[in-house]
Amino acid sequence: MTDHIPAAPLAAYTAGDPHLDDATVWAVEVHLENCAGCRARLAELAAPPLRTLLDDVQVTIDRGVRTGPEPARRRAWRRLAHRWAVWSVIPWVATVAGAVLAAFALDRQFPERPSLVLLLAPVAPLAGLAIAWSRRSDPAWEITAGTSRAGLELLLRRTVVVLATVLPPLALAGWRLGMSPALWLLPSLTFTAATLLAGGLIGVGRAAAVLGGGWLLAVALPAVLTSDLPAVVQPSSLPAWAAAALAGTLLTVLRAGDHRRVN
């Protein structure tokens, strides 16, 4: 910024001389943006009516800033809630908590019968997953499905929300019944991963119905009828559940792209 604007072009620019060519105008404006000294010279050159006009504008702007609307307040916690919350699952939280509570009460009452908490644990997250992905319960599904964060990111956020609402009641029930956390946690995670994995191909709702229905019919119902605790929910099956949960989670993340579109 060594070369300041010579007096002649500055005067011509200030007066709005139509003969000033574009290249000179640009050079003058670029210099003015960065040089307070030349801006002061420009102000001195300005004709009195222009200065009066500028003063008026300044006063009006100042008044507008003082009396105008306040800048919108930024409410960080509300924004956090919007980005994480899966609004449609909220009514369903109460249902799951109620079911776990009922299973817990029955387990306390009849300790010799197969644990209903353990039989419920694998399928507890499925309804929440189905609801979180349901077009009917998410009014904005079509708008969100076409955005960049659809796919892996929304998949992870929704799953975290669903698990965060399902696992605490299960943890509480399991702890009060003196069970190993792995016994209910690993089947729960495995079924969650399997639902998301199959859901990428046939739809999460359908996958949840097939897997949840299959478990209830093939394992839970016979266990309740025969009063035998099935082998799959006994501690000896834990290594298999651990392997299945790990493999399922990895595959789900790898196949997250399946959730990028809705059909």
Added chain:
Amino acid sequence: MVRMVSATELEPTTYAWPVEAAGLRVKAGRHVAVNGLDLRLGTGVHGLLGPNGAGKTTLMRAVSTVHRPSGGSLRLLGEDATNGRVLRSLRRRLGYLPQHFGFYPRFTVREYVEYMAWLREMPKAAIPGAVQRAVERVGLTGRAGAKLKTLSGGMLRRVGIAQAIVNDPDLLLLDEPTVGLDPEQRVEFRTLLRELGADSCVVVSTHLVEDVVAACTDVVLVDEGRLVWQGLPAELVRLGERGGTGDSPAERGYTSLLTTHRSAA
């Protein structure tokens, strides 16, 4: 306020057509709603016309990358939209207002548009300014803090337009954007459309022929999932001067094109 022009904005595009479809097939459920469509759209405002069930909404869903085409090719902004890997970066440059605009009733206007900007992965620092600008452009500045459930149908439609333009998309898709707008708002909306179409590709699906003639630079007529006619609004009006049924020359042009197409088929 000084707005910095980034290098990517000045970069020349490497594609000839923002939307380029060849033999495109898209299913809606089991029904093939778009069946062998060939279409090229450049910069400007394109009015997508067609009778109910012509496949307009399904076509919009495919171009918005929500539905996967079942056949043919679809290139959007130079990218192959049938390839899942490019979707994430492609979607940052898209704006979409679906026909059934769903929203969360407890969000305020500003929160909803901000949420959509975030979903489209706009840079964090750019979001508040972009949201304010989008809300201003649709004329909802005074209602920015209002909850969505308190708004009228026309206002909700404008919120929908605001969320679609918040990221300054290179490709903007609006499905029936003027539903519920009063005549004055429709005139304002047409002005906004012309502004948006100056440097991006805007596709407006509508059943209102007069909106297309007033605000579009190009008319695309589809029927039974295929392209029937593509041309200038003035050409549509000229066709209507020769016959057809309807209240305006453009409507007569529209009906006569459909009749000719159907009798030929």
